[in-house]
Amino acid sequence: MKLGVIGLGTVGEGVLKILAAEGSRLEAMFGEKIEVVRVCDIEEKSFSFGEYNFTDNYRKILEDGEIDTVVELIGGVGVALEVAREVLGSGRNLVSANKHLLALHGKELFELAEKNRVKFYFEAAVGGGIPVLTPLAEGLFPNRFERIRGVLNGTCNYMLSKMEEGMTYGEALRDAQERGYAEADPTFDVAGIDTGHKISVLSYLAWGELVDFSSISITGIDKLTVEDVARARSEGKRYKLLGEAFKEGEDLVVRVAPQLVDTDELLYSVGGVYNAVEVEGSYTGKTIFYGEGAGMDATASAVVSDIYKVIAG
Ligand SMILES: NC(=O)C1=CN([C@@H]2O[C@H](COP(=O)(O)OP(=O)(O)OC[C@H]3O[C@@H](n4cnc5c(N)ncnc54)[C@H](OP(=O)(O)O)[C@@H]3O)[C@@H](O)[C@H]2O)C=CC1
Numbered sequence: 001m002k003l004g005v006i007g008l009g010t011v012g013e014g015v016l017k018i019l020a021a022e023g024s025r026l027e028a029m030f031g032e033k034i035e036v037v038r039v040c041d042i043e044e045k046s047f048s049f050g051e052y053n054f055t056d057n058y059r060k061i062l063e064d065g066e067i068d069t070v071v072e073l074i075g076g077v078g079v080a081l082e083v084a085r086e087v088l089g090s091g092r093n094l095v096s097a098n099k100h101l102l103a104l105h106g107k108e109l110f111e112l113a114e115k116n117r118v119k120f121y122f123e124a125a126v127g128g129g130i131p132v133l134t135p136l137a138e139g140l141f142p143n144r145f146e147r148i149r150g151v152l153n154g155t156c157n158y159m160l161s162k163m164e165e166g167m168t169y170g171e172a173l174r175d176a177q178e179r180g181y182a183e184a185d186p187t188f189d190v191a192g193i194d195t196g197h198k199i200s201v202l203s204y205l206a207w208g209e210l211v212d213f214s215s216i217s218i219t220g221i222d223k224l225t226v227e228d229v230a231r232a233r234s235e236g237k238r239y240k241l242l243g244e245a246f247k248e249g250e251d252l253v254v255r256v257a258p259q260l261v262d263t264d265e266l267l268y269s270v271g272g273v274y275n276a277v278e279v280e281g282s283y284t285g286k287t288i289f290y291g292e293g294a295g296m297d298a299t300a301s302a303v304v305s306d307i308y309k310v311i312a313g
């Protein structure tokens with residue numbers, strides 16, 4: 001595999017680090033070597049674990065005929081959309097962690113991948129390091145899905161936990177940003193938009209329908225105060241920012257809001273950067289996926305697993 005990586009921030013660095021550390025072992029397992037042909041970011045970055053052929057122009061990766069698989073880790077829907085269209089449209093494989101791109105342009109990109117018979121994987125886009133999209137699509141498909149609900153944003157969950165411990169909203173957000181959990185624009189996290197992107201992607205896999213994003217009712221945690229969080233605790237409850245999707249007759253309802261969760265619910269114990277996704281299926285009942293929902297190592301693990309999924313075919 002000849003790889004190009006665009007975006008060397010939190011997740012991009014993590015991906016190169018895991019490939020450097022685990023490459024030989026994974027090469028033996030999969031029988032194929034991964035060569036990182038070129039990497040790209042706006043500013044040149046150096047890493048203690050390896051040297052890379054760097055460019056600050058993503059078009060150099062798109063135009064490099066040797067590269068067969070591109071990893072997009074820029075985020076957003078500007079350059080990332082151009083990259084996705086061009087990679088899939090030119091018959092190369094794409095791995096991405098970009099839920100914003102999927103929620104807004106997924107339908108076009110899934111069709112493009114299918115038309116050109118290439119692989120397009122995005123496990124890291126929901127739940128960070130938790131394998132949830134692959135199990136949903138490949139392990140639970142015999143079910144008719146009844147409801148999906150979860151704590152889907154690591155930044156908000158981390159902030160709410162820290163606010164319970166007494167940090168202010170601003171201190172908790174800064175802490176989450178320093179740990180690499182937040183989006184480049186953290187409004188996406190705290191206003192619930194990132195959770196909206198993720199529940200859209202989950203709904204698409206469960207019901208084959210990508211909802212019009214503007215139709216989703218979204219409330220974030222940005223109006224919650226330390227006092228609100230303390231009051232909930234004094235009543236034996238916790239605020240959790242939940243993304244939810246379910247069928248109401250023929251309609252697919254998708255919504256995001258902070259909700260008070262009781263001690264007897266599993267989601268009550270999901271603290272810090274952890275995420276949890278509950279999937280209710282007609283045959284399985286409730287299945288729960290739990291793990292680190294953001295951060296360098298956990299997210300990069302999901303991206304690297306997608307890269308090897310491309311190899312596995
Ligand atoms: N961080 C996390 O825990 C998780 C992130 N994700 C997703 O992964 C993706 C990457 O996130 P993350 O690593 O945190 O983001 P970062 O902001 O840390 O990294 C993105 C990198 O891409 C660079 N970049 C931006 N535009 C371009 C461009 N045109 N050409 C080349 N490089 C560019 C940025 O440079 P500059 O900073 O100068 O703009 C930055 O270095 C996003 O889609 C995010 O939603 C998914 C799951 C978890």
Ligand SMILES: N[C@@H](CC=O)C(=O)O
Pocket residue numbers: 125127128152153154155156181182183189194293294295
């Ligand atoms: N900003 C996101 C990153 C992972 O998707 C989050 O905090 O969950």
